[in-house]
Amino acid sequence: MQSWHAAYAIARDTPAPLPAEPTPTAGAVGRVAAAPARARSAVPAFDTAAMDGYAIAGPGPWTLSGRILAGPAAGGPALAAGTAVEIATGAVVPAGAEAVLPYECAHRRGQTVTGAVGPRDHIRRAGADVPAGDLVVPAGRVVTATGAAAALQAGVEQLWTVRPPSVTLLVTGDEVVTAGPPGPGQVRDVFTGLVEAVGSRAGGHVRDARHVPDRPDRLRTCLDAATTDVVVVTGASSAGAADHLHTVLGTRDATWHVCGVACRPGHPQGLATLPDGRWVVSLPGNPYAGLVAALTLLEPLLRALAGRPAELLRMPVTGTARLVPDGVRIAPARHDGTILPGTGSGSLHVAASADVLVVLPSAWTSGAEADVLVVP
Numbered sequence: 001m002q003s004w005h006a007a008y009a010i011a012r013d014t015p016a017p018l019p020a021e022p023t024p025t026a027g028a029v030g031r032v033a034a035a036p037a038r039a040r041s042a043v044p045a046f047d048t049a050a051m052d053g054y055a056i057a058g059p060g061p062w063t064l065s066g067r068i069l070a071g072p073a074a075g076g077p078a079l080a081a082g083t084a085v086e087i088a089t090g091a092v093v094p095a096g097a098e099a100v101l102p103y104e105c106a107h108r109r110g111q112t113v114t115g116a117v118g119p120r121d122h123i124r125r126a127g128a129d130v131p132a133g134d135l136v137v138p139a140g141r142v143v144t145a146t147g148a149a150a151a152l153q154a155g156v157e158q159l160w161t162v163r164p165p166s167v168t169l170l171v172t173g174d175e176v177v178t179a180g181p182p183g184p185g186q187v188r189d190v191f192t193g194l195v196e197a198v199g200s201r202a203g204g205h206v207r208d209a210r211h212v213p214d215r216p217d218r219l220r221t222c223l224d225a226a227t228t229d230v231v232v233v234t235g236a237s238s239a240g241a242a243d244h245l246h247t248v249l250g251t252r253d254a255t256w257h258v259c260g261v262a263c264r265p266g267h268p269q270g271l272a273t274l275p276d277g278r279w280v281v282s283l284p285g286n287p288y289a290g291l292v293a294a295l296t297l298l299e300p301l302l303r304a305l306a307g308r309p310a311e312l313l314r315m316p317v318t319g320t321a322r323l324v325p326d327g328v329r330i331a332p333a334r335h336d337g338t339i340l341p342g343t344g345s346g347s348l349h350v351a352a353s354a355d356v357l358v359v360l361p362s363a364w365t366s367g368a369e370a371d372v373l374v375v376p
């Protein structure tokens with residue numbers, strides 16, 4: 001039996017990030033960059049007009065000599081002093097142009113343009129925003145949609161990213177139904193959606209989810225067949241006649257890193273590895289206990305495999321809770337740290353109105369700080 005903080009730290013610190021792989025930049029959103037990426041082209045890549053108007057050279061008035069729209073590779077022949085060319089925002093500015101005179105600041109009569117050039121030349125010079133070779137994606141950061149777009153703008157079409165961990169979810173229990181309302185003696189599965197939500201926010205993805213009857217041979221077959229980085233087993237964690245996970249893992253020479261956690265609820269949770277390196281996370285079947293375990297072991301494990309840092313938040317917590325003498329109480333609370341009363345481990349009802357779960361040590365008193373887990 002580990003302390004809660006030790007269990008969390010083991011799940012966060014034991015796994016190494018999965019190997020890096022080349023990833024099309026647009027598909028890298030949500031992954032962690034495994035290597036820095038530098039601008040392959042400058043931004044802007046060429047001197048470009050920042051306004052619709054006239055590119056001018058030398059002092060006015062200017063004689064108009066044509067029109068340049070965005071798209072063509074070159075801005076036409078070099079502008080001689082005293083000439084102008086009509087130009088669109090985003091078009092390549094011709095050599096010799098000193099400024100773009102916006103339509104609003106220009107007057108045109110026939111082929112003659114007059115007007116006053118202001119303090120700004122309205123030309124975006126090549127490399128003014130990002131010179132070629134500048135760092136555009138630092139290593140170790142989650143690639144955001146904006147970050148990917150900025151990298152594409154700088155000509156970076158491929159990033160090296162940490163491969164996201166894949167998960168197989170095995171929902172055990174003869175009494176559990178995974179679709180539709182339960183019949184007499186049955187319960188509706190709560191874990192599939194929860195594990196998917198925790199998995200995706202940690203940077204992983206559930207590749208396969210299946211229901212497994214309470215038979216050790218079926219659990220062993222499903223465990224052996226799982227080819228994902230992580231296998232999550234719900235239920236079957238405890239001591240009952242239908243709880244086979246520990247026996248099955250014993251037959252597969254699993255190594256337990258966490259086997260029981262000193263917390264209420266959720267004490268039967270565990271984390272093991274199989275000899276081939278796959279991780280197994282055991283979530284207790286009671287729904288609130290299983291949620292606690294998903295945030296204690298599964299989320300930090302997946303974050304570590306995905307290369308994402310996992311930092312526990314802390315905040316002052318107020319209210320009352322039934323503290324645990326030799327462990328922590330994990331209680332639902334609002335975002336301001338107010339504990340919500342009345343949680344049993346069999347229901348998610350109170351957790352559903354909570355924003356966070358607070359981790360209360362045995363010596364906690366109202367107003368003291370506690371670690372915080374975010375409810376998915």
Ligand SMILES: Nc1nc2c(c(=O)[nH]1)N[C@H]1C(S)=C(S)[C@@H](COP(=O)(O)OP(=O)(O)OC[C@H]3O[C@@H](n4cnc5c(N)ncnc54)[C@H](O)[C@@H]3O)O[C@H]1N2
Binds near residue numbers: 175176190236238289
């Ligand atoms: N003799 C002991 N009995 C129990 C202990 C113990 O230490 N000694 N621990 C209790 C605690 S605490 C928990 S938590 C549970 C853990 O049980 P299991 O992980 O073995 O899960 P089950 O027995 O299969 O189910 C428990 C409970 O949860 C319901 N359940 C299961 N799966 C789901 C699901 N996918 N969706 C919704 N509900 C589910 C199941 O119907 C049971 O009501 O063991 C205690 N017993």
Ligand code: MOO
Binds near residue numbers: 265
């Ligand atoms: O994990 Mo059990 O409460 O602690 O239901």
